[in-house]
Amino acid sequence: MLEHLFCRPVVIALPPPAKYGGRHTVTLIPGDGIGPELLNHVRELFRFSCVPVDFEVVHVNSASTSEDDINNAIMAIRRNGVALKGNVETNHTMPPNHKSRNNLLRTSLDLYANMMHCQSLPGVQTRHKNIDIIIIRENTEGEYSSLEHESVSGVVESLKIITRNNSLRIADYAFRLARDKGRRRVTAVHKANIMKLGDGLFLQCCKEVASGYPDIEFDSMIVDNTTMQLVSKPHQFDVMVMPNLYGNVVSNVCAGLVGGPGLVPGANYGRDYAVFETATRNTGKSISNRNIANPTAMLLASCLMLDHLKLHDYANMIRGAILTTMNETRVSHT
Amino acid sequence: MAGNAWRSTLLKLLARCGVRISDASSAPEICETTPLILHQVSRVMGAIKTQSPQPRTFSRGIQTVTLIPGDGIGPEISTAVMKIFEAAKAPIQWEERNVTAIKGPGGRWMIPPEAKESMDKSKIGLKGPLKTPIAAGHPSMNLLLRKTFDLYANVRPCVSIEGYKTPYTDVDLVTIRENTEGEYSGIEHLIVDGVVQSIKLITEEASRRIAEYAFEYARNNQRASVTAVHKANIMRMSDGLFLRKCREVAENYKDVKFTEMYLDTVCLNMVQDPSQFDVLVMPNLYGDILSDLCAGLIGGLGVTPSGNIGANGVAIFESVHGTAPDIAGKDLANPTALLLSAVMMLRHMGLHGHANKIETACFDTIREKKVLTKDLGGNSKCSEFTADICRRVQDMD
Numbered sequence: 047m048l049e050h051l052f053c054r055p056v057v058i059a060l061p062p063p064a065k066y067g068g069r070h071t072v073t074l075i076p077g078d079g080i081g082p083e084l085l086n087h088v089r090e091l092f093r094f095s096c097v098p099v100d101f102e103v104v105h106v107n108s109a110s111t112s113e114d115d116i117n118n119a120i121m122a123i124r125r126n127g128v129a130l131k132g133n134v135e136t137n138h139t140m141p142p143n144h145k146s147r148n149n150l151l152r153t154s155l156d157l158y159a160n161m162m163h164c165q166s167l168p169g170v171q172t173r174h175k176n177i178d179i180i181i182i183r184e185n186t187e188g189e190y191s192s193l194e195h196e197s198v199s200g201v202v203e204s205l206k207i208i209t210r211n212n213s214l215r216i217a218d219y220a221f222r223l224a225r226d227k228g229r230r231r232v233t234a235v236h237k238a239n240i241m242k243l244g245d246g247l248f249l250q251c252c253k254e255v256a257s258g259y260p261d262i263e264f265d266s267m268i269v270d271n272t273t274m275q276l277v278s279k280p281h282q283f284d285v286m287v288m289p290n291l292y293g294n295v296v297s298n299v300c301a302g303l304v305g306g307p308g309l310v311p312g313a314n315y316g317r318d319y320a321v322f323e324t325a326t327r328n329t330g331k332s333i334s335n336r337n338i339a340n341p342t343a344m345l346l347a348s349c350l351m352l353d354h355l356k357l358h359d360y361a362n363m364i365r366g367a368i369l370t371t372m373n374e375t376r377v378s379h380t
Numbered sequence: 381m382a383g384n385a386w387r388s389t390l391l392k393l394l395a396r397c398g399v400r401i402s403d404a405s406s407a408p409e410i411c412e413t414t415p416l417i418l419h420q421v422s423r424v425m426g427a428i429k430t431q432s433p434q435p436r437t438f439s440r441g442i443q444t445v446t447l448i449p450g451d452g453i454g455p456e457i458s459t460a461v462m463k464i465f466e467a468a469k470a471p472i473q474w475e476e477r478n479v480t481a482i483k484g485p486g487g488r489w490m491i492p493p494e495a496k497e498s499m500d501k502s503k504i505g506l507k508g509p510l511k512t513p514i515a516a517g518h519p520s521m522n523l524l525l526r527k528t529f530d531l532y533a534n535v536r537p538c539v540s541i542e543g544y545k546t547p548y549t550d551v552d553l554v555t556i557r558e559n560t561e562g563e564y565s566g567i568e569h570l571i572v573d574g575v576v577q578s579i580k581l582i583t584e585e586a587s588r589r590i591a592e593y594a595f596e597y598a599r600n601n602q603r604a605s606v607t608a609v610h611k612a613n614i615m616r617m618s619d620g621l622f623l624r625k626c627r628e629v630a631e632n633y634k635d636v637k638f639t640e641m642y643l644d645t646v647c648l649n650m651v652q653d654p655s656q657f658d659v660l661v662m663p664n665l666y667g668d669i670l671s672d673l674c675a676g677l678i679g680g681l682g683v684t685p686s687g688n689i690g691a692n693g694v695a696i697f698e699s700v701h702g703t704a705p706d707i708a709g710k711d712l713a714n715p716t717a718l719l720l721s722a723v724m725m726l727r728h729m730g731l732h733g734h735a736n737k738i739e740t741a742c743f744d745t746i747r748e749k750k751v752l753t754k755d756l757g758g759n760s761k762c763s764e765f766t767a768d769i770c771r772r773v774q775d776m777d
Contacts, residue, residue, distance in 0.1 A: 205579060270673075277673060294644050
């Protein structure tokens with residue numbers, strides 16, 4: 047009974063209306079590594095195509111210990127409603143109170159759904175052809191709760207939190223997306239045989255939501271079997287929904303299957319905000335500033351952003367140009 | 381042979397030479413000997429007195445191995461492996477034991493004491509697939525075995541099999557997974573209604589142990605590098621501790637290259653170019669996912685060997701596929717996984733000659749594609765497949 051009061055209805059994020067003469071303002075966070083150069087390409091392309099989008103650039107210094115930079119960025123995104131970002135590097139040798147900037151951004155803005163559409167692109171040589179999988183990953187809780195403590199010297203505990211609300215929310219997002227895009231099946235990926243309470247709750251929530259969508263088939267699969275099936279028979283998957291860490295693994299496996307991190311865009315949706323980036327969130331330090339990074343992922347992410355702002359003509363134009371380029375010229379990618 | 385058997389044999393031999401020993405500490409009574417025999421005897425006496433630990437690789441004698449056939453297709457594939465080993469004249473004596481969960485004193489579930497005794501004596505085990513009945517009230521058999529023998533490392537070498545085509549042809553890596561703690565500690569709580577927390581436990585001791593095993597394995601098997609897989613950018617303290625321990629252990633093994641890589645980067649690169657990886661060491665959950673991913677690269681669980689290393693020198697090698705109850709007893713099963721695990725076992729015991737012979741025979745049979753079982757794409761029976769391998773092994777001698 048009480049859950050009813052706490053369960054907010056799920057609303058897909060509405061795009062902010064255009065202001066100031068029909069032009070949208072979008073927050074741009076360059077990040078580290080290949081982020082700045084790729085976002086420069088996006089800006090160049092938008093300028094050339096006369097896309098009515100202005101970028102408000104906010105820099106986040108990953109080396110500084112204060113959280114002012116990331117808070118500025120979060121405030122800018124609250125202001126504009128939409129952002130395009132590169133990955134901010136996390137130095138994992140820093141002490142635990144220095145949290146991952148990307149994670150802070152996602153949790154503060156409650157960007158609960160990470161959507162990644164893996165499609166085999168024409169002109170790209172891969173071992174598996176014609177892959178078309180949508181991966182929806184819970185983006186705010188699970189193993190990424192950053193709640194750790196050392197109870198006894200030499201013993202560290204890390205908490206993985208699964209809540210009913212968030213699981214229902216992400217499952218509903220998945221089924222609604224599947225219905226909107228005309229997809230036929232949603233697969234929940236879990237490890238409920240071992241983590242009976244945690245992933246068991248996630249699976250139960252998915253089943254509950256599935257009963258409300260009788261036109262869409264629902265099944266579930268254990269995560270280790272999922273990765274094995276992905277590398278041998280990826281065509282059996284349609285839409286997949288999963289908690290945070292498994293989402294990380296599965297999305298990287300799928301990105302590798304369709305041709306690499308430079309090809310797949312990703313989107314993070316919340317109730318009020320949307321942030322677009324590359325799907326695998328790589329910093330790419332080793333290839334930065336050498337003009338060899340593949341801009342496809344970031345350019346396709348900017349197309350997703352344009353779709354979100356309801357500027358579909360521009361999005362389709364840019365997308366068409368990208369696919370033609372990939373098909374016709376031999377572009378070597380990372 | 382066990383230490384005591386060796387001792388008694390020697391004592392009998394010495395008695396024949398004319399030396400009588402009442403107990404190991406007292407001086408031997410020598411009836412009549414030549415100086416040469418005296419010298420040899422005193423050397424042997426010194427060895428008996430110190431009771432030095434027997435090296436496991438006692439290649440000249442017959443080594444006892446506990447065999448657990450398992451359920452479903454377990455018995456048929458175990459028989460197949462025993463036949464092949466007989467054909468190869470491997471110095472292995474099998475001791476068959478069954479494991480079922482029985483309730484011991486104090487209400488705790490445990491494995492039958494004969495099985496435990498046999499394992500403790502022989503230290504090496506080969507296990508077929510065990511079924512876990514749902515709602516049986518007892519934990520899974522694999523979990524029981526793991527807890528009984530403290531099997532802390534799960535080793536899975538994944539090598540592409542030439543005759544069995546997969547989209548990935550150049551896989552040659554080993555995943556070493558910490559098997560006792562991490563995300564699978566089983567500690568979960570319902571905080572409030574609708575909020576569940578699972579605890580991932582990382583300890584210094586377990587991390588150090590697995591890292592040491594990984595580097596030892598790399599050194600003993602001539603592997604060039606060890607990569608630690610982690611997510612320390614998100615789980616700073618837990619994976620940070622794991623990484624720190626790996627780094628510390630790496631200091632003592634300067635001949636093996638040590639690198640660290642994020643879990644997502646490993647997954648990404650694994651499906652694009654698996655040849656860049658060598659030995660991977662990681663905590664429990666990542667190990668579970670990655671080891672199954674690598675098994676998928678080479679063709680699935682039906683052809684993947686696996687070994688579990690425990691404290692006190694215990695090692696159990698097993699096939700990780702299921703019991704396949706639908707084909708049990710029909711002579712259709714594929715014994716490759718159990719056979720390759722047995723080959724891994726031979727290598728662990730130092731019997732490299734026999735191991736190479738059996739492995740080559742198995743790979744040759746698969747490459748020829750004449751007598752393959754159904755899951756490998758053929759339609760032969762298990763016995764035909766086994767007979768072909770036996771023939772090849774015998775021809776090699």
